[in-house]
Amino acid sequence: MKKAKETVMHIVFLVAACVSIFAVALICIFLFGNGIPAIGKIGLGHFISGMDWKPLNNIFGIFPMIIGSIYVTAGAIIVGVPIGILCAVYMAKFCPKGLYKIFKPAINLMAGIPSIVYGFFGLVVLVPIVQNMHGGSGKGVLAASVLLGIMILPTIISVSESAIRAVPNYYFEGALALGDTKERSIFCAVLPAAKSGIMAGVILGIGRAIGETMAVIMVAGNQPILPDSLFSGVRTLTANIVLEMGYATDLHRQALIATGVVLFVFILIINILFSLLNRRSGDKA
Amino acid sequence: MSKFKQAMETYRKRPLSLFLRIVVIAAAVITAFILGAIIIYILVKGIPNLSPELFAWEYNTDNVSMTPAIINTILMVLLTLVFAAPIGIFSAIYLVEYAKRGNKLVNIIRMTTETLAGIPSIVYGLFGYLMFVIAMHWGYSFIAGALTLAIMVLPTIMRTTEEALKAVPDSYRDGSFGLGAGRLRTVFQVVLPSAIPGILSGVILSIGRIVGETAALIFTAGTIAAIPASVMNSGRTLAIHMYALLNEGLYMNQAYATAVVLLVMVIIINGISGLIAKAFSKRTGEK
Amino acid sequence: MKRKKIFTLGLVAALGAMTVLAGCGNNAAENNNASAAQQEDGGNGASAPSGAISVVSREEGSGTRGAFTELFGVEQEDADGNKVDMTTTAAEVTNSTAVMMTTVAGNDNAIGYISLGSLDDSVKAVKIDGVEPSVDTVADGTYKVARPFNVVYKDGLSDVAQDFLNYIMSEEGQAVIAEDGYISQPAEGSYTASGLSGDVSVAGSSSVTPVMEKLAEAYQKLNPDVNIEVQQSDSTTGVTSAQEGACDIGMASRELKDSETGVESKVIAMDGIAVIVNNNNSITDLTSDQVKQIFMGEVTDWSELAK
Numbered sequence: 001m002k003k004a005k006e007t008v009m010h011i012v013f014l015v016a017a018c019v020s021i022f023a024v025a026l027i028c029i030f031l032f033g034n035g036i037p038a039i040g041k042i043g044l045g046h047f048i049s050g051m052d053w054k055p056l057n058n059i060f061g062i063f064p065m066i067i068g069s070i071y072v073t074a075g076a077i078i079v080g081v082p083i084g085i086l087c088a089v090y091m092a093k094f095c096p097k098g099l100y101k102i103f104k105p106a107i108n109l110m111a112g113i114p115s116i117v118y119g120f121f122g123l124v125v126l127v128p129i130v131q132n133m134h135g136g137s138g139k140g141v142l143a144a145s146v147l148l149g150i151m152i153l154p155t156i157i158s159v160s161e162s163a164i165r166a167v168p169n170y171y172f173e174g175a176l177a178l179g180d181t182k183e184r185s186i187f188c189a190v191l192p193a194a195k196s197g198i199m200a201g202v203i204l205g206i207g208r209a210i211g212e213t214m215a216v217i218m219v220a221g222n223q224p225i226l227p228d229s230l231f232s233g234v235r236t237l238t239a240n241i242v243l244e245m246g247y248a249t250d251l252h253r254q255a256l257i258a259t260g261v262v263l264f265v266f267i268l269i270i271n272i273l274f275s276l277l278n279r280r281s282g283d284k285a
Numbered sequence: 286m287s288k289f290k291q292a293m294e295t296y297r298k299r300p301l302s303l304f305l306r307i308v309v310i311a312a313a314v315i316t317a318f319i320l321g322a323i324i325i326y327i328l329v330k331g332i333p334n335l336s337p338e339l340f341a342w343e344y345n346t347d348n349v350s351m352t353p354a355i356i357n358t359i360l361m362v363l364l365t366l367v368f369a370a371p372i373g374i375f376s377a378i379y380l381v382e383y384a385k386r387g388n389k390l391v392n393i394i395r396m397t398t399e400t401l402a403g404i405p406s407i408v409y410g411l412f413g414y415l416m417f418v419i420a421m422h423w424g425y426s427f428i429a430g431a432l433t434l435a436i437m438v439l440p441t442i443m444r445t446t447e448e449a450l451k452a453v454p455d456s457y458r459d460g461s462f463g464l465g466a467g468r469l470r471t472v473f474q475v476v477l478p479s480a481i482p483g484i485l486s487g488v489i490l491s492i493g494r495i496v497g498e499t500a501a502l503i504f505t506a507g508t509i510a511a512i513p514a515s516v517m518n519s520g521r522t523l524a525i526h527m528y529a530l531l532n533e534g535l536y537m538n539q540a541y542a543t544a545v546v547l548l549v550m551v552i553i554i555n556g557i558s559g560l561i562a563k564a565f566s567k568r569t570g571e572k
Numbered sequence: 573m574k575r576k577k578i579f580t581l582g583l584v585a586a587l588g589a590m591t592v593l594a595g596c597g598n599n600a601a602e603n604n605n606a607s608a609a610q611q612e613d614g615g616n617g618a619s620a621p622s623g624a625i626s627v628v629s630r631e632e633g634s635g636t637r638g639a640f641t642e643l644f645g646v647e648q649e650d651a652d653g654n655k656v657d658m659t660t661t662a663a664e665v666t667n668s669t670a671v672m673m674t675t676v677a678g679n680d681n682a683i684g685y686i687s688l689g690s691l692d693d694s695v696k697a698v699k700i701d702g703v704e705p706s707v708d709t710v711a712d713g714t715y716k717v718a719r720p721f722n723v724v725y726k727d728g729l730s731d732v733a734q735d736f737l738n739y740i741m742s743e744e745g746q747a748v749i750a751e752d753g754y755i756s757q758p759a760e761g762s763y764t765a766s767g768l769s770g771d772v773s774v775a776g777s778s779s780v781t782p783v784m785e786k787l788a789e790a791y792q793k794l795n796p797d798v799n800i801e802v803q804q805s806d807s808t809t810g811v812t813s814a815q816e817g818a819c820d821i822g823m824a825s826r827e828l829k830d831s832e833t834g835v836e837s838k839v840i841a842m843d844g845i846a847v848i849v850n851n852n853n854s855i856t857d858l859t860s861d862q863v864k865q866i867f868m869g870e871v872t873d874w875s876e877l878a879k
Contacts, residue, residue, distance in 0.1 A: 005469060006467055006468060006469050009469050010383060012375060013375050013376070013378050013379035013382075013383055014379055014383070016371070016372045016373075016375030016376045016378075016379060017375070017376035017379040017380060017384075017390075017394050018376075018390075018394070019372050019376065019439070020376065020394060020397045020398045020401055020439060020440070020443070021393060021394060021397045023397070023401060023436045023439070024397040024400050024401060026412070026416060027404070027408075027409075027412045027436075030412050030415045030416050030420070031408070031411065031412060031415070034415055054632075054656075054657070055632055055633070056632055056633070056655075056656075056657055057656055057657075082312070083312045083315055083316060084312075085312075086308055086309050086311075086312030086313070087309075087312045087313050087315075087316045089309050089312075090309045090310060090312060090313035091313070094306075094309060094310070094313075095313070103313075103317070105555060105556075105559060106317070106320055107316075107320075108555050108558075108559075109320070109324075109551060109552060109555055110320050110323075111493075112493045112496075112497060112551035112554065112555060113323065113497070113547075113548065113551060114496070114497035114498075114499065114524045114527075114547055114551075115497065115499065115500075116499050116524060116527055116528055116531075117323075117327065117527075117544050117547065117548070118323070120531070120540075120544070121322075121323050121326055121327075123671060123674055123675070123678075124326070124674060124678070125322065125326060127675075127678065128678050131678070131679060135623065135624070135681075136624060136626065136681075137626035137628075137664055137675070137679055137681075137682060138678075138679065139664055139675070150319055153316060153319075157316070181295060181299055181302040182302075183301075183302040183303075183305035183306050183309075184299070184301070184302055184305070186305075187305055207403045207405075210405065211404070211405020211406065211407065211408070212405070213405070213406070213407045213499075213500040214499045214500055214528070217666075217667070218666075218668075218671050221664040221665070222631075222664060222665035222666065223661055223662060223663060223664060223665060224661060224665075225661045225662065233662070233664055235665070238405060238407045238500075241407055241411065242407060242500065242503075242667065243631040243632075243665060243667045244631055244632055244633055245411075245414075245504065248633060248808070249808055249812070252633075257411060257415070260407070260408050260411045263405060263407070263408055264404065264408050267400075267403045267404055267405065267408075268400065268403075270403065271399055271400055271403050275396070275399070345785070345789045346782060346785045346786050346789060424818055425803060507803055507805075508803060508804045508805070509801050509802065509803055511801070518801075519801070519803060529804060530670075531668055531670040531671070532667075532668050532669060532670065532778050532804070535669075535689075535690055535782055537670055537674075540670070
């Protein structure tokens with residue numbers, strides 16, 4: 001009786017563990033099943049490298065959106081990563097204890113603010129600033145990059161902070177003992193040791209930036225064109241889906257799902273790169 | 286004073302160090318400045334618009350009440366966790382307590398979990414729409430939203446539970462086995478209770494994600510501003526409520542007020558998770 | 573001591589950041605003034621707006637956009653006779669009226685369009701061919717830029733749904749529509765509560781949703797046993813859901829397409845589309861040709877419009 005119970009529960013646990021495999025399989029089946037036929041109909045080349053997106057006239061080219069997503073994500077990294085890592089250094093090594101008690105929950109709060117709130121903040125605060133700097137509408141690559149940079153800050157800060165804290169203290173003390181200043185000890189001894197953890201934070205941030213939808217849609221301008229400057233409007237893959245999904249029928253809808261497939265493949269590539277990176281640093285250790 | 290002077294002297298000799306210090310502090314100030322700006326912006330725009338009508342029991346176009354949306358948010362959290370929590374916790378138990386090391390299945394599960402964690406919410410939204418709304422013929426419904434979200438938060442719960450289980454010292458398990466308890470009993474009566482705070486923190490992380498989610502829900506749970514009669518009906522959560530208010534541009538002020546309530550919800554959730562973490566560290570401290 | 577130092581540094585940095593931000597604002601203001609001054613030198617009227625026009629459009633497939641492009645002739649037939657939406661690709665796209673209005677309200681050079689029912693004083697509606705957009709001008713047909721709010725339904729509507737429809741078309745229902753800033757249709761008699769009970773599901777256009785919610789509330793007051801659900805999505809979804817029977821009544825904020833068959837449709841109201849500009853923009857009047865040229869990207873600077 002007891003044995004039977006053990007076996008049954010073992011199976012239950014096993015099945016639960018397989019749910020995630022099952023879920024990924026389902027997601028693949030449904031996305032690819034609906035997206036691939038559309039790509040086939042449009043032609044992979046036309047779809048991926050087509051410059052024009054005119055769904056009502058059956059022209060589906062998402063190249064500008066792919067580039068848009070890459071630009072905006074790159075911009076977010078340029079804005080968010082240095083500030084995030086430096087801020088993590090501050091929190092791990094410089095922050096007075098009293099301040100830390102406020103700062104740490106504040107960063108967690110920042111991670112919890114819904115993206116739609118960020119989006120409106122961007123629209124009403126960031127966009128006018130860009131507008132004043134340069135003229136034009138203010139929406140575009142720059143506004144979207146800055147907003148996404150802000151949004152990925154909490155991710156990068158928390159992951160980097162715990163990576164820095166995980167570095168054994170003798171790295172720091174050793175460098176200090178050798179006569180380095182506190183700053184140099186941190187930047188030359190501690191940070192390199194925390195490299196792989198910080199990278200993990202950055203990659204998580206990239207994932208968040210590339211997948212962000214509701215905030216980007218409000219500040220990016222969403223023109224389906226190749227951006228030619230920092231101030232030019234841009235449409236990301238995610239924005240493309242949300243903008244038109246409600247209206248789309250037939251091939252247009254499938255093309256949007258296919259846009260989701262491209263996005264999914266992007267994420268998979270990032271994940272694979274990440275696990276390769278992990279494996280390599282794991283081998284070294 | 287002398288310490289200060291000494292420090293200044295060092296910095297004069299090593300300008301790079303001074304520069305690094307300034308950069309680090311500047312980064313922290315910028316972060317604090319941005320966060321402050323966002324919170325002040327929400328409060329300034331939102332608080333003047335908070336009014337009792339916004340919390341009337343039923344939604345109509347005159348009061349634009351958010352009460353149904355608040356209740357829906359809580360219901361959505363509960364329904365999602367009903368699916369996600371047991372599955373997440375059970376799979377973590379399997380991975381930590383049952384699976385043998387180097388098991389191929391374990392590697393596959395780890396890989397798929399990581400994949401799930403990386404998928405953007407809009408892709409979850411598409412998937413939920415295609416599978417639950419269209420293929421299963423459920424239409425926009427609470428259950429479609431909850432199942433989509435359950436898959437979305439599964440990796441979070443799995444990972445935190447795994448960490449919590451791993452943190453339970455092996456001596457507990459050995460002791461339990463030594464007393465003649467089976468594996469199942471050891472897991473449920475010895476290991477799980479000590480891992481509860483860790484598991485809870487994962488659950489709370491997930492709650493935060495559910496509360497703030499929009500993209501995955503507009504295509505699955507729909508936008509009806511009432512408490513659903515059953516799980517097959519549509520209903521909007523607070524974040525969707527805000528999205529819907531903004532959509533037509535008629536209720537901007539109410540949307541800002543909604544943002545304040547969302548913010549307060551997030552603060553409460555974070556506060557609870559902080560309390561639990563504290564309780565956890567106190568307990569381990571005692572041991 | 574150390575804490576004090578950090579605090580001071582922080583304060584300095586914060587002040588610095590603020591000065592930079594403030595500086596940006598000032599610079600930009602000066603730039604604007606400078607360009608305005610240049611314009612005067614160029615001989616254009618002192619009050620003429622100048623600068624590149626920021627065109628803001630709705631997303632492809634939106635009922636508002638469909639009606640707008642059709643009414644202004646931005647939609648043209650190509651060589652094969654297909655209708656092509658010629659809206660300039662430089663136009664910003666948004667899927668939300670709120671974002672549209674916030675954008676235009678925050679940008680002196682922006683132009684966009686919204687449903688007349690959503691118009692408020694944060695932006696300015698321009699006259700089209702000399703006609704002010706208002707309920708009256710749309711109703712008497714002098715303001716041409718209007719589109720129908722349609723409901724669509726399949727044959728064999730349930731009694732409750734039919735009763736709700738009767739209510740919408742009655743004097744009482746049309747009064748609700750007029751009160752909300754939309755243009756009512758000829759009423760079909762007055763309505764008396766039926767005492768029916770049941771559920772009605774309505775789904776579709778987000779433009780029609782606000783007025784439909786009002787109608788549903790008024791109806792439910794008369795018939796407390798009826799429960800009406802209004803699901804906000806978009807015109808196409810509304811029509812498809814009605815076709816598939818996923819809802820009883822679909823809402824569409826545009827004329828039905830030729831391909832959308834199998835359902836009855838009924839115009840419950842008309843809605844004007846207001847072309848909106850920033851409150852600081854001195855332009856109050858545009859011809860429909862000018863609007864067309866702006867949205868097709870043929871005119872890209874406000875100074876080209878100044879006469």
